Amino acid sequence: MRYFADVRALARKDLLLELRAKDTLPAMLLFVVATFVVFHFSLPEHSSRLAASGLLWVAILFTALLGLGRAFVPEQEQRVLDGLVLAPCDRSAIWLAKGIATLAFLVAAEAVALPVFSLFFHGLRGATVAAVLLADVGICAVGTFLGAMAVATRARDLLLPLLFLPLAIPIVVGGVGAGVVADPGKYLAFLGLYDAMFALLCWASFEYVVTE
């Protein structure tokens, strides 16, 4: 079980770094609340409740992008990634650990964001919360993977949203559907399918992203 020990160690490192630095998570929290306020002003009167539900997902995606953009920056700045790759651990453990850490941040941000959303707009169903959690897994899996690629390029911050958004469209569909439609089962199942397929693909191909 070396693999999981490696993952735990790497994830723990990221979480500890964030706990000490305290820069990414507060930024994400502030960003998401500010976004909600902007939404209030951008939704004309008599906009449906559904419009607000949709905007929740936009907020989640962009808050996630904020966090994901920062995810590999410490590695890049300290040139740690080369060291991690040289370490005798399966390369995909790097992706898994980073993904788990980012997931933790995203969930922590949402733990504040969702109640604020309920306060500003309307209450959220259980299905929506379930959808958010399922979507988070997909977002972090794909986003961490793409973040590792983006950070190695010249364009860096510019590139991650471009790479991420087309892949995030199915997540939005699943999430909004689950929150809005009477029978959310299909949409939650779809989110699960997305998570499974892309997590598997990321896990299998991360090796090629960090080695040459």
Next chain:
Amino acid sequence: MTTVEKYVTAAYCVIFAVVLAYVVLISLKLQRLERDVAELERREAKTEDDERETVHVG
């Protein structure tokens, strides 16, 4: 066929004619270029061989 339909048909035919003419012409050009480059590579390899110094052993 009505007049409009004739125009649409003509438009399709003209577009495809232009594209395909271009494709044929550029294929011929590429084939010629490939032959030329292969010839250049052959000459380059030959000069490399001729330039190799012979060293007496023993």
Next chain:
Amino acid sequence: METVDRQYRVPLPALAVASLICITVSLVIVFFVAPNDAVLGFSQKIFYFHVSIAFTAYACFAVGAWKAFRLLWKRDPRADLESYVAVHQGVIFGVLVLITGSIWAKYSWGHWWVWSEDELVLFLVLFLFYCAYFMLRFSVDAGPQRENFSAVYALFGVVLVPVSFLAIRLAKPFLHPEIFTRHGANLGGWMLVAYLVTQPSVLLLAYTLYRIELSGKRLDLRLRELRPA
């Protein structure tokens, strides 16, 4: 870096002439032999090309992903360029799908864009995705890292196609009611023949363009190597 060329059996000009002939035959059948559709009329004829081009675009992306897989799995050195050119062709044909689809939508329903057409929306998403492919490729310097990134991303694309298609289907109930209904093209007789001739012709044209671009890029690389250092 040595460029290894794959030896193709069919020479390029032969492919080009074959494409010319096939497309010409297909044009003749589509416009002069196949009857007009009973419901949609003359405007239905764009379908022969629209559907053929769409299928060809999918085929290009699939080839791109296959070559990408060969690059990562078999370490085939030629596969990177082949994958890139295939994806490039896929995007070109994808744009053509959007254009022909838009023309057809304008003619059928009066709008240049309709969200109710699954295939059009799917191609829009794929277009965004593969444009990002080029952005990714151009922001990394040439080398094994660029090859790996491009290959992995091309594989993601292939997984995205069915997932997106499913998503678009699932989005329909809550996005908007189905106002526009399309009559399925009942292909029979000469109309079926027209499609069965057009589809391979477009595929052949795509393959010819692929070989052309590949040849051009390889020549470029070889010439660069020949240049005195």
